[in-house]
Amino acid sequence: MKIIHVDMDQFFAAVEQLDQPSLMGKPIAVGHDAERGVVSTASYEARKYGVHSAQSIQVAKRLCPQLIIVEPHFQRYKEVSSQVHEIFNDYTDIIEPISLDEAFLDVTENKKGMELGVDIAREIKQRIYDSTGLTASAGVSYCKFLAKIASDWRKPNGLTVIHPDRALDFIAKLKIEKIWGADFRKGYQRAVNYHHQTLPHRTRAGATYF
Ligand SMILES: [Mg+2]
Secondary structure, rough: OOOOEEEEEEEEHHHHHHHHHHHOOOEEEEEOOOOOOOEEEHHHHHHHOOOOOOOOOOHHHHHHOOOEEEEHHHHHHHHHHHHHHHHHHHHOOOEEEEEOOEEEEOOOOOOOOOOOOHOOOOOOOOHHHHOOOOOEEEEEOOOOHHHHHHHHHHHOOOOOEEOOHHHHHHHHHOOOOHHOOOOOHHHHHHHHHHHHHHHHHHHHHHOOOO
């Protein structure tokens, strides 16, 4: 099996910076600038201040006072995403999109008859850049789990290969946070919230749980 995971770098923010050159190199967050607004994507310049996806816009502005909030243009993101998918289609029909900016490609039997996944990934990254002006990171391995870990390894504009004989070493080096689906901090926070919310309630309910 040869699997490539392609992940566009800071996708919504990158598209906005591309379309509005005055935003290039600036800390921006894509989202609605409202009381309950949430950051959908932060530019790398904003991430240096601790701004990240899923954070409240109000918190983000406190962390980075010069943060520029940009309204999302989903139609435009979809357009760019289909441009990228057209490139994928030149290599394989087995494409599993995860979101507008991420997909798995099974290139075991690819349309170009190319032998190495890494060559395909390199070519796809270059073609994405040539046609959209945006960078993507790619990971290559023999299963989706490791391809996904690999694409995240050297962001932005990264290309990482995990060979089967190095897979165990690679997994051993991983921090738990890096494992797909295991968002330790979020899980921990959820556990804390759960106890804070439910303990007094349960105590009042008659302490039968204890
Ligand atoms: Mg991405």
